[in-house]
Structure formats: structure tokens, C-alpha cells
Amino acid sequence: MEEKKRPLLEIRDLSVSFSMYSHGLEQRDLQVISDLHLKVFPGEIVAVAGSSGSGKSLLASAILGILPENAQVQGEMYYEGEKLDHDRQERLRGTEIALVPQSVAYLDPLMKVGRQADGHRKPRPIAKRKNLFRRLGLPDRTERLYPFQLSGGMARRVLVSTALITDAKLIIADEPTPGMSLKEALAALRMFREMADTGKAVILITHDIDLAFEFADRIAVFYAGTTVETAPASDFKAGPDALRHPYSKALWSALPQNGFHLIEGVQPYAGNLPKGCLFAPRCPYCTEKCKETLPPVREVRGGEVRCWREA
Amino acid sequence: MKGTLGRFVRVLAGYGIKMLSLLLAVTILSFALVCASPVDPVQQYILGLGTAVSPEQRVEIEDYWGGDKPPVQRYLGWLSEVLRGNLGESSIYRRPVADVIAQRFLNSLALMLCAWALAGLIGFTLGCVMGTYRDRWPDRILKKLCYVLSAVPTFWVGLVFLLFFSVWLGWFPVGFSSPIGVLSEDVSLWQRLHHLILPALTLGMMSFPNIALHTRQKLIDVLNSEYVLFARARGEGKWTVLRRHGLRGTLLPAMTLQFASFAELFGGSVLAENVFSYPGLGSAASAAGLNGDVPLLLGVTLFSALFVCVGNLIANLLYRVVDPQIREGDKE
Structure with missing residues (x-):
């Protein structure tokens, strides 16, 4: 829908690997993100959906440039059309790009919430924060509480406030809903919807596919550290025929409301990735070509897919 | 504010009781150790006097200090003196123990x-x-x-x-x-x-x-x-x-x-x-x-x-x- 606009963030062939010592001094690289493609446009929510433990959170760290020191990053990222290198990441994080972390564990347990929401920049945006807290329905006394005194819902809103206080154009929400009741989760996602409606771009990293369907504009299906398909959320509602990648179709069929049909096998782990297409070992349409070479990203019916098969 | 003070007093009282019982345990243990050790307080006292003492005088001194009584009685005697603030006299410095320590x-x-x-x-x-x-x-x-x-x-x-x-x-x-x-x-x-x-x-x-x-x-x-x-x-x-x-x-x-x-x-x-x-x-x-x-x-x-x-x-x-x-x- 926003195809003609310039993407706010574009990620091309992003790979992240960690060098680890496996046996004694033998060093080997574990690739956790492989050739990932993602475009995010202003005013939309893109859900990056995939199973837990598949490296989705590292994507957020990679965009912000806060990966651990033993991580190697390849590929290119562009923010507002300009290359997003390390210096620029340092300048943009916390100002143009904001992270909404998963849980209250991301708040300093020894600092009062108000000071924490204000952030480290001087002067402290106290008036703005008070306003924001009120808008998010947080009582005035919240600013004097410590993180461990917050209820789950309050903590979520405090975390959201840390992003809203910055005027960031790109907001990365990392698993914002686990551990919440459906009502709380819906309320949280509604906040992200509101952010997107004011022109911000939101990357919603989640394993809750159902909620992603409801609130995202587009969904990027994350598998074994890469995005196999990016499609409008409506395609996921329409059913497997509207989808492009065999894994997306399988994912759709595996949902409880669609019959719970599971496919054989498990996701390959980092350090144990197949040579060609990462889904090839489990794909019902796998060919020799799939096993040998990674398919390029192609545009198919208004979505992007990484598959050799004509969808 | 009253609540805070009250809580503080309660906490302090709790620690105080623990501390007193610990100190009591320390007195029992250290007294028992001294009793079990080969150190003879009477002998040390006599050495400290710096004069020769006949065996009869020695027995008298021992009686005076209660050296023949059972250890429990000696301990209780010592403890009651300690509680009254009297830690005894140091035999090497010839001064009250409390002064030496201070x-x-x-x-x-x-x-x-x-x-x-x-x-x-x-x-x-x-x-x-x-x-x-x-x-x-x-x-x-x-x-x-x-x-x-x-x-x-x-x-x-x-x-x-x-x-x-x-x-x-x-x-x-x-x-x-x-x-x-x-x-x-x-x-x-x-x-x-x-x-x-x-x-x-x-x-x-x-x-x-x-x-x-x-x-x-x-x-x-x-x-x-x-x-x-x-x-x-x-x-x-x-x-x-x-x-x-x-x-x-x-x-x-x-x-x-x-x-x-x-x-x-x-x-x-x-x-x-x-x-x-x-x-x-x-x-x-x-x-x-x-x-x-x-x-x-x-x-x-x-x-x-x-x-x-x-x-x-x-x-x-x-x-x-x-x-x-x-x-x-x-x-x-």
C-alpha cells in the first residue's frame, strides 16, 4: 500500500554471527541471522513473527548497534535512505530509533521510574513525561515507584513511555505481549497502533501470530534467522493460497483455528544451517536447486518472498 | 513517620536480641575453651605477683578464686561479674581488663x-x-x-x-x-x-x-x-x-x-x-x-x-x- 513511499528503514542481506569456542580453543562461527531482508515504511506496523528462540531479539540489537562484542555483522542497513553505520546508530538510538523492551527486567531495579523514563539526556523532560504518564493512564505517584513495585500493565506503559518521550520515528517493540492477559495485550498493541497512526514506523517482534494478524499492516515471517516472506496481514487472513512461501503456508495451517496441521522436522539451529534455502530440509516442494543455492528475494503479488518456486 | 520509626525500633530490637544471644554463646564457648586448655589461671596469677609462694599459700589463693568449684559455677560467677561491668584484672598488665581494652x-x-x-x-x-x-x-x-x-x-x-x-x-x-x-x-x-x-x-x-x-x-x-x-x-x-x-x-x-x-x-x-x-x-x-x-x-x-x-x-x-x-x- 505504501509501496511508492521511501522506506524509513531498509535492511538488506543482514547476517549476524557469533564466534564461540566450541571445543577448547577451536573457534567457530554461529550464524544466528542469515541474509535477512526487511523494509519498514512510515505509518505502518511490520510484525516480525517467528517461533521463540529463533534470534528475533537480536534483530533489534542489530538495528540499534548494541550487539555483544563477539558478534559480526554483515549486510547493509539504510535509515531514511542513508546508510546506517555504527556512528549513525550511536547517534540515532534513543533519539530517532527507540526500543520498547520486553519486560520490567529492562528497567534499573534501583532507580525510580520517573527518573528512568526521563532518560539520561539533559535537561530532563519532566513536564513532557508527566503529561505522557497521564495520557497512558499512569497515576501521578508512579514516578516515585521502583520497577519492582509496578504491576505488569503499569510496567508495560512505563516501557512504552520511554519510547514516546523521544519523538523517535522508528519504534522497535520486542515481544511486548508475553505474560499479559488478552485484554492487556490488546491494550498494549493498541498503543503501538496509535503510534503508527501518527506516522511512526513500528517493528513488532513477536511470536504471537494471531495478535500480529490483528494489529500489523504487514507480516515478515521469520524462520531460522531469516525472513522467508513479507506479506500484507490481509493475506494471512485470506488463507494459504494468498501466501507465497511454503513455510508461511505451513505456519498458517499449524494455527489451532486452521486445523493444527504440523509439518515434520524442527527449525535448524545456528551452527547447523543447511547450505541453500534454510527451509529446504522440511519443504514438500524441495528441489536440488533449493538444496544448493539460496533463492533471491523476489516481489510476488505485493509481497516479498525468498523461494525458487513460482508461488 | 511514626510508622517508619516504629518499624526501625522493631528491627533494631530484633537485631539486639540476636546479638545478645550470640554474645552469650561466645562467653560460654570461650569459657569452655579456657577450661579445657592447659592454662592454669591461678598459676599465671602467682607468676604475675613476682614473689615466691608456698604450697599452702597457693591452696589458699586457689580457694579464694574458687578454682576447686565445678566449671559451671565458675562460669556463672564470672558471668555475673561481667554483667556488673567487672571484667577482672589482667595478670600481665596488672590493671583492670576494661581499662586495658579501652x-x-x-x-x-x-x-x-x-x-x-x-x-x-x-x-x-x-x-x-x-x-x-x-x-x-x-x-x-x-x-x-x-x-x-x-x-x-x-x-x-x-x-x-x-x-x-x-x-x-x-x-x-x-x-x-x-x-x-x-x-x-x-x-x-x-x-x-x-x-x-x-x-x-x-x-x-x-x-x-x-x-x-x-x-x-x-x-x-x-x-x-x-x-x-x-x-x-x-x-x-x-x-x-x-x-x-x-x-x-x-x-x-x-x-x-x-x-x-x-x-x-x-x-x-x-x-x-x-x-x-x-x-x-x-x-x-x-x-x-x-x-x-x-x-x-x-x-x-x-x-x-x-x-x-x-x-x-x-x-x-x-x-x-x-x-x-x-x-x-x-x-x-
Whole structure:
């Protein structure tokens, strides 16, 4: 829908690997993100959906440039059309790009919430924060509480406030809903919807596919550290025929409301990735070509897919 | 406010009861140990008199002190005197034990306070440096230094310091707390300090590695925490993170350790004071032990137990003040 606009963030062939010592001094690289493609446009929510433990959170760290020191990053990222290198990441994080972390564990347990929401920049945006807290329905006394005194819902809103206080154009929400009741989760996602409606771009990293369907504009299906398909959320509602990648179709069929049909096998782990297409070992349409070479990203019916098969 | 005060009194009363029962246990145990030891208090007393005593007189003295009574009765007798504030008379110094302890403790206090402040300051600073430069060369060097110093006995460090600074360089005196041949009224503050520096340094050397290594580990934990990752995601630089989150998170365990180190400090002072012939409580304790001065030994034991207890009490109370999770959690 926003195809003609310039993407706010574009990620091309992003790979992240960690060098680890496996046996004694033998060093080997574990690739956790492989050739990932993602475009995010202003005013939309893109859900990056995939199973837990598949490296989705590292994507957020990679965009912000806060990966651990033993991580190697390849590929290119562009923010507002300009290359997003390390210096620029340092300048943009916390100002143009904001992270909404998963849980209250991301708040300093020894600092009062108000000071924490204000952030480290001087002067402290106290008036703005008070306003924001009120808008998010947080009582005035919240600013004097410590993180461990917050209820789950309050903590979520405090975390959201840390992003809203910055005027960031790109907001990365990392698993914002686990551990919440459906009502709380819906309320949280509604906040992200509101952010997107004011022109911000939101990357919603989640394993809750159902909620992603409801609130995202587009969904990027994350598998074994890469995005196999990016499609409008409506395609996921329409059913497997509207989808492009065999894994997306399988994912759709595996949902409880669609019959719970599971496919054989498990996701390959980092350090144990197949040579060609990462889904090839489990794909019902796998060919020799799939096993040998990674398919390029192609545009198919208004979505992007990484598959050799004509969808 | 009344609630806060009431809670504080309750907490304090709780600690007070614990402390008293612990002290009681210390008196029982130390008295039992003295009874079981080959030290004969009557013999030591007679030696202290400095005159020859006939066997008949000896029996009389023994009767007078109640030496033939069963140990439990002797203990109760001693305890009731202690509770009345009478710790007995030291057989080597020929003065009331309480006086000896008071005078010696003042000397030791200056020494221990200096060592304690030194250890805390150096320990915390080095711990922060090590944590910040984790696994890089400043950390590696300092970590090895800490391990070595933890492994080395206090008296040996004291001897090395003496040899190096006093004998070779001649910067500091070889022993005592004031110059020899000067009346105690005429000793200047500077002279006292001059005699204090080396023992304090020795004692400080013993406790700072512990604090430094703990601080290092805690800082590493904090820097690896999710909240520091988030702080970095919000654009906080390395030093801002250290100032805003690192110091706050590490100061707490460092402080607890600092106050809980009173026990090590006292133990170390016994050795350090002996090496430097420093007339403090530690050297009095070892003199009492070596010369079988039972009243003084029991008095010092009791006093040192009290001293360590007070250190732990301060640590506990301070924790409540500093850590909001304990302070605020209590209210609910």
C-alpha cells in the first residue's frame, strides 16, 4: 500500500554471527541471522513473527548497534535512505530509533521510574513525561515507584513511555505481549497502533501470530534467522493460497483455528544451517536447486518472498 | 513517620536480641575453651605477683578464686561479674581488663579505621576499573594482583613492607605507635600518623582484594544485565551507563562487604600489630594468649565479638536504607 513511499528503514542481506569456542580453543562461527531482508515504511506496523528462540531479539540489537562484542555483522542497513553505520546508530538510538523492551527486567531495579523514563539526556523532560504518564493512564505517584513495585500493565506503559518521550520515528517493540492477559495485550498493541497512526514506523517482534494478524499492516515471517516472506496481514487472513512461501503456508495451517496441521522436522539451529534455502530440509516442494543455492528475494503479488518456486 | 520509626525500633530490637544471644554463646564457648586448655589461671596469677609462694599459700589463693568449684559455677560467677561491668584484672598488665581494652582499642581503632577506609576506597575503585575493562589488560593485571594479595598472609606483607619502606628506604619507623624516648604528652599528631601509615597499609592490603573482586563481579553482572542493554539502546554511552547504573548497583554489595569485613579486619590487626609492635588490641590479644592472661583473653574475645556484631548490624541497617527493594518492600 505504501509501496511508492521511501522506506524509513531498509535492511538488506543482514547476517549476524557469533564466534564461540566450541571445543577448547577451536573457534567457530554461529550464524544466528542469515541474509535477512526487511523494509519498514512510515505509518505502518511490520510484525516480525517467528517461533521463540529463533534470534528475533537480536534483530533489534542489530538495528540499534548494541550487539555483544563477539558478534559480526554483515549486510547493509539504510535509515531514511542513508546508510546506517555504527556512528549513525550511536547517534540515532534513543533519539530517532527507540526500543520498547520486553519486560520490567529492562528497567534499573534501583532507580525510580520517573527518573528512568526521563532518560539520561539533559535537561530532563519532566513536564513532557508527566503529561505522557497521564495520557497512558499512569497515576501521578508512579514516578516515585521502583520497577519492582509496578504491576505488569503499569510496567508495560512505563516501557512504552520511554519510547514516546523521544519523538523517535522508528519504534522497535520486542515481544511486548508475553505474560499479559488478552485484554492487556490488546491494550498494549493498541498503543503501538496509535503510534503508527501518527506516522511512526513500528517493528513488532513477536511470536504471537494471531495478535500480529490483528494489529500489523504487514507480516515478515521469520524462520531460522531469516525472513522467508513479507506479506500484507490481509493475506494471512485470506488463507494459504494468498501466501507465497511454503513455510508461511505451513505456519498458517499449524494455527489451532486452521486445523493444527504440523509439518515434520524442527527449525535448524545456528551452527547447523543447511547450505541453500534454510527451509529446504522440511519443504514438500524441495528441489536440488533449493538444496544448493539460496533463492533471491523476489516481489510476488505485493509481497516479498525468498523461494525458487513460482508461488 | 511514626510508622517508619516504629518499624526501625522493631528491627533494631530484633537485631539486639540476636546479638545478645550470640554474645552469650561466645562467653560460654570461650569459657569452655579456657577450661579445657592447659592454662592454669591461678598459676599465671602467682607468676604475675613476682614473689615466691608456698604450697599452702597457693591452696589458699586457689580457694579464694574458687578454682576447686565445678566449671559451671565458675562460669556463672564470672558471668555475673561481667554483667556488673567487672571484667577482672589482667595478670600481665596488672590493671583492670576494661581499662586495658579501652586504651588498646583506641590505638587499634585509628589503625583499623585507616585500613578500613583505605581498603574500601582502593577496593571499590579497582573493582570498578576491573569490571569496566573486563578481560582486557588492566583487568587481567589487577585480577592477578588481587589473587596474589588474597593468598599472601598478612604478617608476610607486613614484613616485606617493613623491609622495603622502613629498613631500605627509611621512610617509616620500624615499630610502635610513637617515637621511642618521647613522653606520650609530647607526641605530635604527625608522629602518630607516621607510625600508623605502614601498619594501616598492610592491613588495608589484606582486605581490599576481596572488595575489589566482589565489586568487579557485581559490575560485570550489572553491565551484562538487560537494563544496561536497554540503557544503551536509549543512547547512553559507556560512562553514562557506569555512572547511572553501574555505581548504583555495585555500591550496595561493596558497602555490605565493607561493614561485614570487621571480622577480617580484627583478625588481620592481630597479625599486623604484632609485626609492627603496635600497641593495639590485636597485640594485647596475642600477648594475653601467649602469657595465659585468662581475664584479658576472655575480655578481648567478648569485645571483638561485639565489634564484629556491630559491623554486621551497621551493614544490615545500611542495606535497608540504600536498597529500595528491601526498604519499600517492607512497607507493603
